[in-house]
Amino acid sequence: MEFKSSNPFLKEKSFENTSRANDEVITVHQETMTVSGTINKSFTMLFMLLSTALVSWWLVGNGYNPIIFAIGGGVIGFILVLVASFKPTTSPYTAPAYALFEGLFIGGISAVFEAMYPGLVIQAVSATFITFIVCFGLYKYNIVKVTETFKSVVIGATMAIFAFYLISWIAGFFIDFQPIHQGNSLMSIGISVFVIIIAALNLFLDFDMIEKGTQARAPKYMEWFSAMGLMITLVWLYVEFLRLLAKLSSRD
Template identity: 65%
Template sequence: MNFKSKNPFLNNKSFSATTAAPKEQVHQATVIDYNQEMTLSGTINKTVLLFLLLIASAMVIWWMAFNGMNPIVPAIGGAVVGLLLVVVAAFKPQYSGYLAPGYALFEGLFIGGISAIFEARYPGIVIQAVGATFVTFGVCLGLYRFKIVKVTEQFKSVVVAATLAIATYYLISWVVSMFTSFQPVHYGNSMMSIGISVFVIIIAALNLFLDFDRIEKGVAEKMPKYMEWFGAMGLMITLVWLYIEFLRLLSKLSSKD
């Protein structure tokens, strides 16, 4: 996410003039509206709103799934549309005010459908995954808030590289398994598969620190108001990823019983 400053205060031509304006022109100065800048409270409020939208959408699919509907179709549809909205937001963050709520609603379809499938097979797994996700979020937020973990450039490089490696591995494994009988090592409930899930969860959790850092810097650099939606959307993406990985890990552990 690019947090290059677009602060209207810094871009106002009145502050780039090299000569003072005549006294009779002073009343024409542009008034800067600081309510149009990104704030921490605004980002938190939007994150909560996105979370509520996601939960509402997920509960609808959850209810429908346990009343006889196959949740696969809405889950896949929600995942695809959600991914498309994320890609658009990455290139057009100024539209995040519309894209972020849409992402939350469609991703809720995916979360609701997947959760219903896992819950039907492993009763109680959803509440465990939700609890683990919130605990991880709270711990990471505390570590960041009290500067126990500092987001340095080296830290960012390692986490981004690991995240891209995981995404590449998942993509290649999915494509290969579609056209061959090859079973990726992260499938099943072997110790190797469980170890991979634990590693992926750690990387997903480390991405939370990057999200916190981006939001904090966006506020400090007085980014435009729409970046609150952008920052909230990025945080939601990481939380969804973390939740899904906890579901996968817990299902592997449950299947060994």
């Protein structure tokens, strides 16, 4: 069975290795990954993320520097993603920790955007939630089917976006310029819309990966691993909505 995802966290090797080990040592149904188990863990991670996001938001409102939470939470969250990606068996520990630290990151940047544009955060949260529900419904009822061509296009577009962001970030250290995806020009807004579409399409591949992992009877800890991968996509989608809405608001 072939596993592919544009989410670099839900990668083919992780599921292939666990599927192979599962065929050898796991025979009891309760010890294998299930869709319901993954959903429950996803909600647990979401609750944890929102809890620390509210804490960091409250601290920023009381005079603490939001950059501390944004950078600190983001860096530690990224490290935890790398650890879980290379060693999925650590997911029952790294996934909850990721949710907690990523919540600090989300709370920090949300407080900054909200201070600049009041009401922006609730709009971004609503847009993210609606996008998730729509994509889930389209996938559940087979309106959108995840084919190999679909996967290839989304993977290619996702890698291109991350390469573009990385190159722009590195170039900023050496060249005094404003990347075209920054600012509030029509081109910048168009790029944000494109990135949001690609992030949303990643949700379809994540849903497909969770379903395939369940069918392959992956080990139970892969529920945490998969929930973490889904959370990564949702965080990305939320941040991109924040950026787009901020650009639109700055043009008013």
